[in-house]
Amino acid sequence: MKQLLPAHRLTLLLMAAGALLIGLFSLSLGRYPIPLKELFVILGHKLTLLPNIAPVQAEIVLFQVRFPRIAAALLIGGALSLAGTTYQGLFKNPMISPDILGAAAGAGFGAALAILFSWNMAGIQVSAFTFGLLAVMITYFISAAINKGTHTILILVLTGVLVSTLFTSLISIIKFTADPFNKLPAITFWLMGGLANISMHDLRLLSIPLILGAVPLLLLRWKLNVLCFGEEEARALGLNVKRIRPLIILCATLLTAASVAVSGMIGFVGLVIPHMARLLIGPNHRTLLPASFFLGGAFLVIVDDAARCIFPVEIPLGILTSLVGAPFFLFLLMKGRKSWL
């Protein structure tokens, strides 16, 4: 990290610290308020065997309910924006997001199918990943077949929109055939996106694909800069594009699908956060990738806090991210640099 500008290193450090602090602070928020003092007493008790003077309920709420949920928000927000940043770099287009290439819709279909057949969490994850990958592959190969050399990105995005539509209507078919008394509500609520029922077990299950997807991306992050200049130039610069590109698509899709499998369709994080990160730290993926992970995590924790605290009834997370994300993105577009587009 020696060659990074000190300013970049500081920004990254601040973002990491900020995300962790927001996560920590969020532990005290909620229907059952745990004052910060009590929070530190419980944490101190857990870590150093100090005597526990806080009520037992607080400890249960904290570790069984709130911690898994906030950790999942941090990880899923990070994963979605990591995937978004990666897709944008790989396809040389700042307007691409995991939703646009069909990964989210495909994974959504896979998960809905798994819920219909009453599979367990691992089954939902595998099914979501398989169909997420399938959707991205369909998008990728169809657009490559159509492509006549010009408008590559336009064709790619258009194909992605069509594939997304296809999988969205497949989801509708599943909803149509699902048992309206138990399966249909489950699928519907799950599709709206939310982190309400995350357990420690789910969190552990989520962390495996997230690590598998994120670690290779973070290791290859500088190479993404090379890919931003197009396939032929990247090859002429000495990059083994044929091996690296599928690996990167696989990892980004794994991140998207694992997130969708746990939290349902959470839109906009994968599109907006990469832009914010790029605005703050520049387009070099070496710093951009970690930055978008921290920023995405912090963003989703805050939105999830709002989802569970503002109204007496919890608001589905996916609705809230879009409600916050869409106006914010428009604001960025109006204020932003021309070179984005």
Add this chain to the structure above:
Amino acid sequence: MKLEINNLVCGYGREPVVKDLSLSLDSGEIVCLLGPNGVGKTTLFKAILGLLPRTSGSITLDGRDIRHFKEQRLAREIAYVPQAHTPPFPFSVMDVVLLGRTAHLGPFASPSPLDYALAEEALSSLHIFFLKDRIYTEISGGERQMVLVARALAQQSRILVLDEPTSHLDFGNQVRVLQQINRLVKKGLSVIMTTHFPNHAFLCATQVVLMQHHNRFQSGTPNKIITEANLLSAYGVEVKIVDTKTHEGDIIKSCVPLIAHSNVEAP
């Protein structure tokens, strides 16, 4: 380092775009590829860079076929300078020049301080060190072209392949880029470049390959190949080759298109 192309046949479909082309390039040489649009100059480049499989013939570096080179190995020998382009993200000039180090980095590595030093050296040698922290998408076309040349220098390959390095540049920048190319070749690099201007070949080439439709190729010294008859046959325009004496008394040839021009004043 000697690059040899023998009886190369390559193309995209069943119909070859380049057929039976032979060419040899030694260090310190500049080969200029001339020819009308669509004649296969880019196709030839792609074959040399290993981006396009060939139908028959051979391309060798010091006697070894480049088909057996992996991307990274080939990139250490041959660097590609594309036409100045605009990437989708506002990278800094330094970020762009560092990409030239890809061929020397391991699969999971990022550039080291040594790579930064080499990138800075490449910028300095082209007298554009001041651009280092500027945003690549916001500098002028001529500056971007020079940054791409710097990137190729950071790649430390001995052969540079330049795709129309003077297109999209104003007159002054065209001449400056050609001067830089001449300087690089004096240091022992070899260059293959395409150009749409026969005059540029007169200004820097040691060898010219004139590509014409129906797979006709001629190669030789600029004086031998760039003739009034050859340009008429290749481009379908009538030209006159004229001599100009420099202040030092050297002769520079150039070609002037002979067109009907209403503003030409009678002598």
